Structure formats: structure tokens, C-alpha cells
Amino acid sequence: MEEAEKGELLERNTKPRLDSHPGETSDAAGVFTDDIILEILSRLPARSLHRFKCVSVPWRDLITDPANRKKLPQVLAGFLYMSFLSGHHHHFASVAGGAALFDPCLQPNKYKHMEQVDACNGLLLYRGCTKNLAPWDWTEDDCRFVVCNPATGSWVELPPQPQPQEPAKGRSRVAGLAFDPAVSSHFHVLRFEEADSSSVTGVSIYSSRTGAWSHRDRVMAEEVTLSYTTRCIFAGGVLYLMGFLPSTNNDHVLLAVDMAGKVWKTISVPYARRLAMIGSSQGCLHYALASDNDNNNIHVSEIKLWCLKDCDRKELVLKRTASIDKFTGMTMKNYRVIGIHPDCDTIFSVPCGGHTLVAYDMQHQKVGCILDLEKNSTQRFLPYVPLFSESLADANGR
Template sequence: MTESSTAADFPIPAAQHQTYQVQPSGATAAVAALFTDDLILEILSRVPARSLHRFKCVSVLWRDLIADPANRNMLPQTLSGFLHTSFCGSAYHHHFARVSGGVAPYDPSLPYLQPNKYKDMTQVDACNGFVLYRGCTKKVAPWYRADEDCRFVVCNPTTGRWVELPPQPQAPAGRHSHIRGLAFDPAVSSSFHVLHFEEAYSSSMIGVSIYSSRTGAWSYRDSGMAEEVELFSRTRCVFVGGVLYLIGFLPGINDDYVLLAVDMMGKVWKTIRVPYPRRFGMIGSSQGCLHYAISSVNEVELWCLKDCDSKEWVLKHTSSIDKLMGMTVKNYRVIGIHPDCDTIFLVPCRGHTLIAYDMQHQEVGCILDLEKNSTQRFLPYVPLFSESLADANGR
């Protein structure tokens, strides 16, 4: 497994590169002198990553505190890049597409995950610095879905800490599952959940098995929904505000797309209609809210879910992608949304390029060359320097 060799920095507006020194009055200077470096760091650790980058402009002291590698474990991080895989021969190869400067991407070959035990590792999901893998003790074909020789592994690639989950209870006859999601919010708790959705062979979603790191055990919940929902095989799960979202569709004449939302106890289930229900979009967590981006031949739109309870969507930006079309004369699909701003990431439907597009300012950002035969699943990765991953493996 190899790491992507192409890297580019996520653009920051030119004004943010300047450092402004504000001359305080005598009283203000006396108060400012009471703020030690430790106290300033404590305050900065509570602001969003996007604001943190802006605060580098306050003074040389703040810039140096924020940039000091020794302080990274205290400060919020922004998007570093995307985990993705390419298919070659009979195996998947793991890569990292870096879109932001600063923290160096980790080794996607995961040398610390017992290579002698796991002959095959599949990237499943990523959430706020943790990554969910499916490790198999036998070398299997990519389409192999049996679980007898496989275990889930949650790891923090930045620190190299990881935990192997206990075996999941065998699904009853007549059920299958291939959609799994990771739920973790370090601002709320050090614990995490893994959700394994179960479907009947008729493809309708009927329940979910939930692993809680707090209890160290799996539990099962029926969906209890009156509406029949089938999960879309290419969906990725997004965790926002204690709720996990994924894309499904309502079987019928139109097969309209919907969002399925479930809480971490598996007690609350909701379906939420999406804009343009017959066109497949991309969901992502950005600025603390669920966002939905959808592209067509001529334009791309970015929507925000105002409230999960009201199920109300707000259109934030509509942009023509003629500029992108003129560059490569290809159609694009959205593969990610930046967690701190209204920037989306696109790849051509036939090609090996990743492009950042600032919806607010209508600007093209970084352009990366990807490996050939890259798969359709791209997982956003934000580094987490905390050592809080509770693991039974002692690593």
C-alpha cells in the first residue's frame, strides 16, 4: 500500500497571511499581561479550527503559540485530506490525498495494526479523527462480505492508538448488512459508537447493531419505522449533533432519495426528504451542521439542514461549474464538504483529479492528481492528537 505522492495546500485568503499588531492602551496592556501562554492556549482550544487560523493574525505571540507543534494536542485541527483507495489486480491499495498544509499525512499502510494478523484492511468510515477499518485474517476478494474471519478496528492514525472490537453477534437468517458508520465527537465525550445496519434480503432496512466503547458490547435495535427505506450502497455515514445520517431511498415508482437519521441508542429514527429527491447528492458535516451538496451538468448547489426536527433545508450557495467544465471538459461529482467552510471537493466522473471549489467566493482551490482506478469512497480526515482512545488492546 502506498501513499499519494501529490500534495497541495488548502488555500487561505491572502489577507489571513498578514499579521496585525494592535497597540493597546495602558489599561488594556495591563489586563493583557495577566494572560499567560497556558491561559491563552486554553481559550484557543475552545474555538473552531477556522477561527484558529484567523487568530494567527492577532499577534506574533498568538501565531507562534498556534503554530508550535507542542501545542497541537490542545488545539482544534482542520481538514488534512481524504483517505481513498485504488483497485489494482485483485486488491485495494490505501492512499492519502492531502489538501491542507501543516500536519503531515500519516502512513496509510497502518504498520501498527498487526500486519501479521490482518491480511486485508478495508477503509469503512472516518469521524473527527478516528477511522473505522474492517480487518480480515484471510486475504479475501473486495466483494467478500462474510464476517467469520473479520473484525472491526477503530484507530487514531495520528497517535497510532487502536482498539479491536469484539465479534458482532451473528445476524439472524434472512438478514444481511454492508453499511457501517462511526460516531465520535471528542468535544462531547471520549467514547465512540459503531453502527452496523441490517437489511432484509428484500433490501429494506430493519434495524441496527450498535457497539458502544463505554460498555464494550454490542446491542441491537429494530428500526420501528412505518416507512420502508432501502439503504444506498455508496452512502457514507455522517455524525452531527448526536445523530448519524446516511442516504437511502423509498422503494416505489420514483425511488426518491431520503436521509435516514438515527440516534446513538437506536431509539429515535427519522426520514428526511432531500432537495431534488431523484438526484443523488453528498452529505457532510460542516460548521456544526449537516450539509448536502448536489451537482448537475451546469451547476452545483450547497444546502444546510437548519433543524433535524423541522427537517427544513436552506439553500446556501448555487454556483456554475463552467469554470471546472472548461478546464477538463468533464462532468464532476461531489465527494466531500470542508468541515470549516463552504468549500466542496469534486472529482471528474471519468478521471483522476480532486478539485477544491470555494462556493462562497466562486474560486477553484487546490487541484490534486489521484492514483488511477481510485474508488468512489473518499473519507475526510481531521487529525486528532488526543490520547483518549480507550482500547482494550493496550496500544
């Protein structure tokens, strides 16, 4: 039985019925102790869990009790991003309401600067620099990767990155974090290496289980050049990135790599331009694309959302198409997608050249929260879902 079905069954069997006798309701509720209810709720998706806060006042108090957070799945709290006005600064845009759950700088004393790299299931990947240099002047010798869990304050500094195998493999712009707490407390960091032609030549992989880096060459025939604005998305044990094939008139693809670096695949996607975004939602990779009707890249008229349910079949299925003509017409802005909600078909977008974050429910075609952002914000927004876990594999305990 699927997790969502379990939740629906639990709700039907425990939610008070309007036509039931008060005594019957009390007897039925007494069958489940708080510990039993928590155990059941901990196995449900976050979306179902937060819907069940409406079942009753005791259930609401049980779910919202801070002491139970470590046992229950969490919803999207907000987005990490950076601004570059008089230096680079870290920020957190909360979509759940209230103040930021942590200081987004997370800067250990030994580092002069920290750069946000990736986020995955409650863990954050930073690149720290020990010298007082601008990010574009950082060298490999000056930097170390840091993985942290801001909900618990634990973090681990990764060992120095291995040197490229050959001089031609010296470029490395993209790195990603892979972590699934439902499978293991261990994580992987993948750093992709590129040749002078910008095509991917291999990947360096850090495993928290071994505490060491390993290297794998690319094991597929196609040459793939990574998109400049891509970020890594981990779903179903595979890390995905956006790129294109120089050999086929720059057809856009997803590059998929497993955690051992042994399986490499390319998956064709609709024409991406600069307004496409990938994300992990409801357990699957999703691909969102803002497009225009007259193909002039001036006015975005609709957003399409695809889902990749099976990496082996390499087939993206169109899931939603939503018109935003009315919305963009009212605000006189052209929007680009910057994130996808992990639990539902809601996309997050920002206006090109603007400073607001807008949630758009594609299923009901409704505009949700609108948040003001800092000026001169970065192109990259990292979704953050809290993970109230006591341990982080290989954590320094700081």
C-alpha cells in the same frame, strides 16, 4: 455567546492596532499569558483558530507549536481513499500541504487486508480480514471492525459482530462511526442490516462504553433502501445515511438514527441521482448536489449546498448555489462531489473518470487546491481531521 463571537471578541481585544502607542500594545499583550491564550483558543472553532495565526508572530508560533496540538482544534488534513490497480491500496490526499500524517494502511499483523469504512472527528473505522481474500469475498466470520486514532497510534479491535436475528436479515453493507470528542471519549459503531429486498430492517450498535453489541429493529413505518454509495455522517448526536423510499416511486431521503437505535426518521431531500453527497460542516449536516440544467446527466452546470440545522424540523435550507460552467468548460470534465469541508462552505470534487481532487469555495466561487490522485480510485473518500488525544476509549494500547 457563540464560539465564533468569542473569537472575534478575543481578536479585537488582543490584536495590535495600527493607531495604538507601542507601549500600550505591550501592556495589553502582557495581560494574557500563553497558558490563558491557549485555554481561550482551545474553545474556538478550528477555522477561527487558524485565522488568528495572522494576529502576531508570537500567536503564530503559539498555535503552530507541536507541543500545543493536543490542546487546540485541528483543520481538515486531507482525504483517505483506495485504489484498485493490481490489488487494493490505501492512500492519503493532503489538502493542508506536506506529506501524509500517518501510514493510511494501519494494518495490524493479524490482518491480511484492511478496508476503509468510515471516519469521524479524528477516529477511523476499518474492517479487517484475517484471510487473503478479495474484499467482495469476505464473510462475517473472517472480519472484525477496528477503530483507531492514527494521530496517537492507538486502536481497538471490536468484539465479533452479532449474528443476524433472522436469515432474512443477513445482508449488511453499510456501517458508520459516531464520535464527538467534545461530548465524550466513547464512540459508537452502527452496522445496518438489510432484508433480501434491500430495505433496512434494523441496526447493530457497538458502544465503547459497554464494550458490547446490541440490536435494534427498525421502529418506523417506511421501508428505506440505502443508496449504494452512501456513507454515514454523524452530526448533532444523530447518524445520517442516504437512501430512497420504494413505496413512493423511490423518493430520495436521509435516514436518521440516534445512538440508542430508538429514534428513526426520514427527511426528504432534492433529487439525488449519483452526484449527491452528505457531510458534517460547521456543526450541522450539509447536503451537496451537482446538477445539470437540461436534466440529461451529461454536463454538470451548478452545485447546490443545503444545510440541516434541526433534525426534528426535517427541513433542508438552501445555503449556496454556485455555477461551475466556466470551470468544467475549461477542463472538459464532469465533476461529482466527494466531500464537504468541516469548517466552511468549500466542497471537494473529482472528475468522473479522472484522477484529480479539486477544492471549490462556494462562497467566493473560486477553485482552490488541485491534487493528483492514484488511478482507478475508489468512489469513497473519507475526510480526516487529526485528533491529538492521549486516549481512545477501550484502546488496546498498541
